[in-house]
Amino acid sequence: MKIFKFLTVFTLVLVFTVKSLAGITAGMIIFKVVDENNKPLEGVKITITMKKRQSFKKVLETNKKGIAKVTLNIATYTVKFEKEGYVAYETLTKPIISDKKVENIKLMSMKAAAKQEESKLSPEDRGALLFNQAVEYLKKKDDKGAYPLLKQAVELNPDLAFAWFHLGRIDLMNNKLDDAERELLKAIDLNSSMGPAFALLADVYKKKGDEENYKKYHKKAEEMGAIDPAEYYNKAVEYINAGDDKNAKVYLEKTLQVDAKYADAYYQLGLLYLRQGDMNKCVEMLKKYLELAPNGKYAGDCQGLIQGLTAGQ
Structure with missing residues (x-):
């Protein structure tokens, strides 16, 4: 009987010990996700993967307060935060044994990230970026949308020959002959092999009634095979x-x-x-x-x- 009582007590102690150990081998992590203005972000997808065991994966989503909670065994995890319109963010985390850990995460919107990156650029690079944006309008034959971007581009980076060319082309179409002349001459000064600029400049002088310059630039355009x-x-x-x-x-x-x-x-x-x-x-x-x-x-x-x-x- 004494042996039986001893075994019973031992079993109870063992069960209690296992349960206790289970309680101290895990911890809760509370993720609090906000945007660049510190406003809570709802609907952020949180993917948790154990670093040493990639097959282990949990997926959470933040609530209206931008909060998501999870209890994890003690290990190192890769955590990825994703939401449409925001720059994805990835970090490592590890729970605290038998305690709560708060992870404060800030996600930046694509628009804010672009502005931040742009602010780091030199004026010349910002000009080039604006020109690239203008090109997207030009591809759609939307000169009206491209024009202000081209203007800003050459203000920041006056060495953009093709920006000057398109400004001259658009101003010629709108019969702004003095502006077109100045812009096309600038384009040629920056890139003397730009045949279409010579052809358009010839058109400018033809409209202005400047026969001498018309012949001069038309001949050059012809030599370059740039005549329409x-x-x-x-x-x-x-x-x-x-x-x-x-x-x-x-x-x-x-x-x-x-x-x-x-x-x-x-x-x-x-x-x-x-x-x-x-x-x-x-x-x-x-x-x-x-x-x-x-x-x-x-x-x-x-x-x-x-x-x-x-x-x-």
């Missing part, structure tokens, strides 16, 4: 309408030198060769048109002419 092929084509059409096939041919060929896929130029050349009696060249040009623009506005005319000219062959 439509300009040559339109000039050719003017000569065609005036009955001057000789000069029309020169400008149609210039059109194709700049853009070998300018289909309408082949059509006009075909008609020009037809007028000159060169049927083979005419058919060659019309077939080239159909190759490039099988559904183009002159496709039907080309097919009819080719059929008529080759019927007896």
Whole structure:
């Protein structure tokens, strides 16, 4: 009987000891998450992973007060905090044996983080950043959205040649000729190989009636292959309408030198060769048109002419 009593007491002590040990091998962690303005953040996803045993994972979410609680065994954990619109944050933590530990976490919104990073940049880098933002508007052909960003960009970084170019292009379109002239000259000063800037500057001087500078910059743009092929084509059409096939041919060929896929130029050349009696060249040009623009506005005319000219062959 004494042995039985001893075993019973020993068992009770053992159970009590195990329970006690279980209580001291874990601790509670309270996460308090706020934003950059110290306002509680609700709905922050908290992923807890044990560092030495990656298979162990717990996922929590903060309440309206930005708080989430968890009890963990004593170990080192990786904790990741995530919320849409905020910069994710990761840290290490370890519970305190049989006690509560408070982890104060601050998440920064994407917008605030961007401003913080921008404030660290030099004026030149901020200018480049603004230009990159302007480019996104330019890709969407939104000059109105791009223009103020381009203005700010060159104020901070006056060495942005392409920003000056686009300012000049937009001001030319809006007939602000003096501004366009200044901006395009600045672009060329920074990048003398920028052919389109020479072409636009020629347009500025043409609108201003400055024949000397128009010829100067147009010639330079031409040498750089920067003239819009439509300009040559339109000039050719003017000569065609005036009955001057000789000069029309020169400008149609210039059109194709700049853009070998300018289909309408082949059509006009075909008609020009037809007028000159060169049927083979005419058919060659019309077939080239159909190759490039099988559904183009002159496709039907080309097919009819080719059929008529080759019927007896």
